[in-house]
Amino acid sequence: MLLPELRAEVARYARKMYDSQLVRASQGNISARDPQSGLICIKPSGIDYELITAEDIVVIDENGKVIEGKWGPSTETPLHTLILRRRHDIHCVMHTHSFYASAFSVVHRSVPVILAESASCLGGEVPVTPYRRSGTEEFAEMVAAVLGDGSAVIWGNHGAMAVGTNPSHTFSIAHALEDSAKIYTIARQLGDPVTLPQEEVRQLRESWLEYYSQKALDHNS
Numbered sequence: 001m002l003l004p005e006l007r008a009e010v011a012r013y014a015r016k017m018y019d020s021q022l023v024r025a026s027q028g029n030i031s032a033r034d035p036q037s038g039l040i041c042i043k044p045s046g047i048d049y050e051l052i053t054a055e056d057i058v059v060i061d062e063n064g065k066v067i068e069g070k071w072g073p074s075t076e077t078p079l080h081t082l083i084l085r086r087r088h089d090i091h092c093v094m095h096t097h098s099f100y101a102s103a104f105s106v107v108h109r110s111v112p113v114i115l116a117e118s119a120s121c122l123g124g125e126v127p128v129t130p131y132r133r134s135g136t137e138e139f140a141e142m143v144a145a146v147l148g149d150g151s152a153v154i155w156g157n158h159g160a161m162a163v164g165t166n167p168s169h170t171f172s173i174a175h176a177l178e179d180s181a182k183i184y185t186i187a188r189q190l191g192d193p194v195t196l197p198q199e200e201v202r203q204l205r206e207s208w209l210e211y212y213s214q215k216a217l218d219h220n221s
């Protein structure tokens with residue numbers, strides 16, 4: 001089996017997405033790239049999260065061609081491959097239907113930076129795309145354009161997407177987005193939420209990136 005460790009990691013994080021209610025039923029998807037070979041491990045289409053194992057994960061190339069796998073790859077494959085081809089600083093793409101981020105997607109509102117922890121993870125306000133039907137090249141181009149070099153983006157009337165260096169990092173970003181959306185919604189009921197100053201967000205983000213790049217160096221040495 002090709003890339004057994006990365007496939008197992010993708011399967012494990014797919015189950016974690018389900019267990020922590022970032023997705024339900026067979027919704028959402030996750031992919032991760034092997035930086036050495038450039039091959040991508042992606043969730044198959046329509047498989048129950050609870051049952052996913054490494055063998056179910058499909059290996060594709062950067063253009064979406066299936067290299068190894070017993071199922072078809074996710075219907076959002078064109079988006080995953082486009083983002084991974086464009087962004088060399090990240091190796092994982094996660095699409096979620098978490099409740100509060102999805103509520104923001106319905107009112108087409110970006111998620112502001114209100115928590116120090118989320119500021120480090122998200123690096124700025126999370127933008128929202130207009131509504132388009134997903135699964136096409138046109139949709140992929142639109143999401144990539146709105147994401148830019150950011151860590152997350154909301155899909156209008158649909159859900160959210162996070163990108164990161166690996167599944168664990170990307171899982172933290174997806175949760176930071178959901179926490180921010182949820183706590184902002186609760187805070188609005190108490191009063192006027194205060195957003196963090198931009199300069200503070202920049203500094204928090206910088207020290208967080210430094211910490212993670214040091215961790216990566218320690219891991220590789």
Ligand SMILES: [Zn+2]
Pocket residue numbers: 027028095096097158159
């Ligand atoms: Zn979806």
